[in-house]
Amino acid sequence: MTMAPEVSETSPEKLLAPVLSAFWDEPGSWTLETYLRHDGYAGLRKALAMTPDEVIAYVKDSGLRGRGGAGFPTGMKWQFIPQGDGKPHYLVVNADESEPGTCKDIPLLFANPHALIEGMVIACYAIRSEHAFIYLRGETVPVLRRLHLAVREAYAAGYLGRDILGSGINLDVTVHAGAGAYICGEETALLDSLEGRRGQPRLRPPFPAVAGLYACPTVVNNVESIASVPAILGRGKEWFRSMGSEKSPGFTLYSLSGHVAGPGQYEAPLGITLRQLLGMSGGMRPGHRLKFWTPGGSSTPILTEEHLDVPLDYEGVGAAGSMLGTKALQCFDETTCVVRAVTRWTEFYAHESCGKCTPCREGTYWLVQLLRDIEAGKGRMADLDKINDIADNINGKSFCALGDGAASPIFSSLKYFRAEYEEHIRGKGCPFDPAKSTVWADRTNPHPEVRA
Incomplete structure (x- = not known):
């Protein structure tokens, strides 16, 4: 802690x-x-x-x-x-x-x-x-x-x-x-x-x-x-009410984790920014930069380095296109494969789906199959529109918010990192694979054997 x-x-x-x-x-x-x-x-x-x-x-x-x-x-x-x-x-x-x-x-x-x-x-x-x-x-x-x-x-x-x-x-x-x-x-x-x-x-x-x-x-x-x-x-x-903002007053607990120097619980007024929290916690791990992060856990749309100064309250994060959620700030550096991260999250939602409603039960299953193929280099360009379409058929159409949570990483990762998905397809595999990638051999990475 x-x-x-x-x-x-x-x-x-x-x-x-x-x-x-x-x-x-x-x-x-x-x-x-x-x-x-x-x-x-x-x-x-x-x-x-x-x-x-x-x-x-x-x-x-x-x-x-x-x-x-x-x-x-x-x-x-x-x-x-x-x-x-x-x-x-x-x-x-x-x-x-x-x-x-x-x-x-x-x-x-x-x-x-x-x-x-x-x-x-x-x-x-x-x-x-x-x-x-x-x-x-x-x-x-x-x-x-x-x-x-x-x-x-x-x-x-x-x-x-x-x-x-x-x-x-x-x-x-x-x-x-x-x-x-x-x-x-x-x-x-x-x-x-x-x-x-x-x-x-x-x-x-x-x-x-x-x-x-x-x-x-x-x-x-x-x-x-x-x-x-x-x-x-x-x-x-x-x-x-003296803390936070007018519509999001008070204090709250932020869970800072991932590729950061000082992970832990940081209790602060609503409206603090990730840049400020990273400044207090020692920043990203030495020699690395922020690539993407979640403001409220994996079920919230991911944000990028350009959102470091977004106020971490309900209105600020919402205006940036995501949700504050549970304030789980997972930070990933440039060594992380976005496709791999989204695939693992989607596997989690497919496994945890209760199966009651068809969009979530069937949709998360097919998302996993397509994402695994893309990550392994077996995907096609048409699969990118297909996973976006499947996510759209889940979002807002399931009994509970699990479906929305499963769709959020798909939409946001395609919005910010579509080129990385395309690189997996064109290159027939993950460019972050340690066996063939210069990313993992980069001398600025003090722990090249450690994956996200």
């Missing part, structure tokens, strides 16, 4: 805003004792002094947008829950972090799980829920253990269970470990999985806010979204 270091007023690291990651490097950062030393559960006490509707309005006024990828306003999502309907209400936290390149929620839960638990109590108070669920990616066993420990600590200290802090409200939290399906990161597939069924997206409407878990009103939020709420209540909505 990379966190904000001790900095001077003039250093570029002043651009960082450590809130969720402020004490990740302290011994026992995941314990209740450490969390309480850093004003833990102070936001909850302030929330309990307000009415549930006032809490919803406060979070809405703060401008907090969902940190799971779509960027939907969190307070507005809470507001959609019908009241007085006589049904149980549920909060479900989506911790099934599966997007290639994304690594923010898992480190957050590992180092500071009580931020999530406090946020869950506040959210459940606001939406009048007495039962919440955390759907965690099951392979992350060390995180699962720490999360169970934190929940037990919260119960023992009176932050969960019956009559929380003497307020008369009750809340039980269930931690559920998923079986490792990418599709369960989609909120309705996650709900089906929680109910014991095969994880597949539901047809909407009805939306989860009306008929979600067990056909009851349900809010599904990302880990970082809920974990950000205690700081907003504790420090004030004006403080939160």
